Amino acid sequence: MGKTIRDESTASAYWAAVNTFCSLQDVHVIADAPVGCYNLVGVAVIDYTDAVPYLENLTPTSLTEKEIASSGSSEIVRQTIEKLQAPGRQLILVSSAESEMIGSDHERMLTMKYPDVRFFPSNSLGENEWQGRDRALVWLNDTFGNNTPPSVKIGSVSIIGPTYGCFNSPSDLAEIKRLIAGIGGELLHVYPFESSLHDIADLKNSDVIVVMYHEFGHALAEKLGRPVLQAPFGLGETEQFIHDLGRLLKKEDEADAFLLKEKKTTLKPIWDLWRGPQAEWFPTIRFGATAAKTYALGLETFLSGEMGMQCLFSHNTAEADNTLVRNEIQQKQPQFLFGRIVDKIYLAELDSKTRFIPAGFPGPIVRRALGTPFMGHSGAVYLLQEIVNALYDMLFNFLPLNRRTAVEEPAQKVAWSSEANALLNEMVKKAPFISQISYGRELKRKAELLTLKQGKECVTPELLGMVN
Known part of the structure; x- marks a missing residue:
C-alpha cells in the first residue's frame, strides 16, 4: 500500500514559473492550462498570500476537454498569442500539468510562427516550487541575458530572490535594502521583483550579489560569477553580513561605523528586553518551526542559538x-x-494551547507591511517583541477574573491513585512553563469532576486521560 500524503507542503513548479515570470514588469505569461488553473494561481492564491487581487499579466489558454482529449493545444495557443501580442510586451508560454500530460511541446511551432515568444516547460509534475523558481531564474538569464564580459559597477549590489508567493518578502526585502544602504552600497537590481527583462543582462555587472533565500537563487548567482552573500537571520549572521559586505565593497570603515550605530539604535530594544524581567522566561520557552528552509533555519539560529530558547523541532x-x-x-x-x-x-x-505565529505560506495572511521583518537586525527585534507580547497575553489569560459564569468545582474531596498523580505531573511538565500551575489545577478539577460523575471515588490514569 502506498504512502498517504496528509497535506502538500509545497506548490508545483508551474506555480513557481508563474510567480517568477509575472514579477517582471514587461513580461506577460500565457499559461497553457484550463481556466481553473488560472483562477487558482492568478486570483485566489495570490490574493491570500501576497494581497494581490489578481495578476494582470497572466492569461490562460483555457484548455477544454476537446484540446486535452483529441486536438491538442497548439491551435488555442496560437489564438491566445494573436490576442496578446503588443509592442514592448514579451510573451512567455508556460506549460501546466494538464498540457504536459498530453505532451504539448510548443517550441517548434513558436520558432516557426512566433520567434519572439518563448516557451518554458514548467515540469509541473516533476519539481516543487523551489526547484521551479531556481530553474526559472537560470532560464531567464540563459534566454534573455547576453554573453558580453561583465563590466562591474564598483560599490553596487543586486538582490536575487523576491517573487510572488514568498512569505514576508516585502518586509524582509526592505530590511536587506536597509543594511546595504547602511554601509553605503548602491542597490543595482532587485531581481526579479523590481526588474524588467533588459535588467537581466546587467546582473553580472553587480559588485556583489545577495541571495534572499536558501531555497532558490544560488544557481543563478553562481552563473553570474560575482561574490555572493546570503541574507542574514539573527545577530551573529547580520553582523557577519555587514562585515563581509563592507570588505567586498571596500567599505570596511563604513561597515564598522554602521554596525556601531545599529547597536545603539536598531538593536537597543533587544538589550532592553534582555535586561528586563521577561528575559528570565527565555530559557523556559519551547518552540517549534515548520517553514521553508530559510525561515526554519533562521528561527532556530536566532531564537535557540542566540536567545537560549528551546527548539523542539525545526x-x-x-x-x-x-x-x-x-x-x-x-x-x-x-x-x-x-x-x-x-x-x-x-x-x-x-485542541492545543500552543501559540501559533505565521512563518510560511500557504495561509490566509497579509504580509505587505514593511514593519514585520524576520531577517536582519530589525527582524531580530520584531521576533523577540512578538514573543514577549505573546507571553504577556498568556499571563493575562491566567488572571483570576471575576467571571459572570461560575466554574463548577468538585462537591467533595476525591482521592488520586499514585499512577494518576505521576501521569498528572508528566502532563503538566509539557505545558508552557508560566502556565503550568494553572494548567495543572484545571486538569485536576476536570478529572475530579469526571470521577464523581461516573460514581467513582479515586482518579485513575484512564479517567485523567479522558479529560486531556
Missing part, C-alpha cells in the same frame, strides 16, 4: 512529512509554533 517543509509533524506537535506541545495554515489546523484538531 522542519524544512519541502522535505517534511506532515503526518509526522502533526504527531510531533501533539507529543511535544511547543509553547510557540512558527508555521503555515496546515500547522494551525493541526493545533486546532489537537
